[in-house]
Amino acid sequence: MKIAIISVSKKGYDLSFHLKELLDKDSTIISTDIYYKDIKNTIKLLFYEYDAIIAIMASGILIRSIAPLIQSKVSDPAILNIDENGKFVISTLSGHLGGANKLTSKVAELLNALPVITTATDVNKKLGIDVLAKDLYLSIKNPKEILHFNKAILNGEEIVFLLNSSGNYDFLFDYFNKNTLEIDVSIEFTSQINTDEIHVFYKNHKLIMTIETIVMGIGCKKGKSKNDILIGVNKTLNDLNISKNRLTFLASGEVKKNEQGILDLSDELNIPVKFVDMDKLKLFTSNEIHESEFVKSKFGVGSVSEASALITAGFDSKLIYKKTPFNGVTIALAISKKD
Template structure:
């Protein structure tokens, strides 16, 4: 997640730097930038350039500044509102699909504040269909149906989930088993359903949830053991609450194509691995990739795990886990749009 923090007062700016310092140590935060004063200008910029905005200001200033920018719960960024004293963190826009509710709880925990969340499913301890989709990195084909499904969930009705019987859906079963929010579902199977889809049905209404491609990029020292690479892999997906069965692909640079540790990891996890040509890596550009002078001097590319993951996740992909080191192993994770 790319986060912009916008503040107005001197006290708010001090709080912004405190929050940024904490978020910079979070591997799930790809970047965090601070903007001070010139609220309308900075909010207008951040609205389209960042995944989330933390607005440290009065709610009236925030609402008036973003009113003309709001378009859709599918595309609008997550926006949370924090008072200057850091007493309350309020989920203001895109609570579910945008991730504002989750970010609200995270920031409130970091600064010891009270989180304020008002979405109906959350306050009634129910699992919204859009929350399920976001948590499992699934696209929703018909977002207009979200309201109907969440209303049914609030009323305790049962949702039917239709799956392909030949696909491993352990990630879905584990999620439903461990989730503390209430939802009533029945699981059915049909070979007519594409393997990368989950069809949710109720009262003649249907939503198709399609898996985004999740790609784990790996870099490592020569001869690194499979067990060490596995340790970094498991720690990174744990940070994102991703089940290993939800990962679609492992990847690295072609210079690692003979690395036994990576090849053995692919076999052990039963997840395919692909290696990216050096020429593709040399041509690839992204503002989100961390540049390594050492890797550049040795192989002529700026990095391995981040660009490999982004390339293999496809056009317009995004990092959800920045390059993180684990004892000679680097891991980055990207998803398709």
């Protein structure tokens, strides 16, 4: 998640730097930038460039600034509002699909503040269908239908998940096992839908969700074993709260194609590994990559784990877990939406 923090007062500005320092330690936060004053004009730029905006200011100033920009819960960024004393963190916009609710809880914990979340499913401790989609990295093709499903979930009514009988949906079953009390579902199988889709039904309503591609990029020192790499893999999956079954590919640089630890890991997880040509890694550029001078001096490329993940994920991919070291192993995750 790329975050912009914007403030209007000196006190808020100081809080911005404190919060940035805390967020930058989180591997799920790809970057954090700070902006100050000129709210109306700056918000217009931030709204389309960042996944989340944290506004440290009075709510009236924030609401008037973002009101003309709001378009859709699918495309609008997460918006958080914090008072300049850092006492309250308010989820203001895009609570579910944008991730504002979860970011609110995270920031409130970091600041020892009170999180304020008002979405109906959350306050009633129910699992919104859009929360499920966000948690599992599923894109919703017809988001206008979300309201009908969340109303059904709030009323305790059953919804039906339709899956392709030849697809692998273990990640979905893992998720349901953790959330059995929050949603009433039944599961049916068919051969009439694509394996990368999940269809959900409630009465005469249908929601179509597409499974996005997730690639785990791996860099490691020579001779690292499968178990050495698994330490980083498990920590990463735990940080993102996703099952290993949700990964689409593993990826690394071609120079690692004979690294037995990576090959053994691919076999154990039953996830294919793709090795990216070193020339592609050298030519690849992205403002999300955190280059390493050590890696560049050793292999001639600034990034292995992040770049190989982004390249393998394909067009319009973005990082969801920045390069993180684990005792000689680096892990990064990239995601790309399917058409």
